[in-house]
Amino acid sequence: AQSVAQPEDQVNVAEGNPLTVKCTYSVSGNPYLFWYVQYPNRGLQFLLKYITGDNLVKGSYGFEAEFNKSQTSFHLKKPSALVSDSALYFCAVRDIVEGGYNKLIFGAGTRLAVHP
């Protein structure tokens, strides 16, 4: 079965420093990977996705993610963190289902706290 793991419950970063939120995956076949962000009392918002092609994927709000097949990882990164980036981040993988529906399996989430 497809799955993703987010090994860190929380990541703390000082504003202006680079940030990394980790995600590893386990899939059969080619992975379709996603990152979403959730702000308080809001739904999840799509940040970026990896389907195929370049291993470095750029997304919204200056975020990017690096797909690493040998390490089965898809870490989310940003060169310079902002206090407003503080939120809950979810990694997700598309499940393999008959019919090719976009059924996503989410990780447990990582809370990012950016300190001024």
Add this chain to the structure above:
Amino acid sequence: DAGVIQSPRHEVTEMGQEVTLRCKPISGHNSLFWYRQTMMRGLELLIYFNNNVPIDDSGMPEDRFSAKMPNASFSTLKIQPSEPRDSAVYFCASSLRIQGAPNNSPLHFGNGTRLTVT
């Protein structure tokens, strides 16, 4: 576009009562998903529809839960009777599935309904 609209935003009810959560997907989207979020279990997929037809309801926890999609612009999730352990945030999400093409469209989430069952 107003995005996915869910109502109510908050629902407080007593154990045993019927609860109905509502969702209006983004116009033109043909796939709709219901998720539940709790601290203990994270995000769980309950059921999803394509072209108003339920595709997979294996995530629905019990027979007390039911979902319908009578048309392309409306879906409901009903819990009858409700129990305290149903307390969670329930999210609806929609996306566009193109027949015959790899489906990598992102999900668009509503802001959720926070359900508290006392």
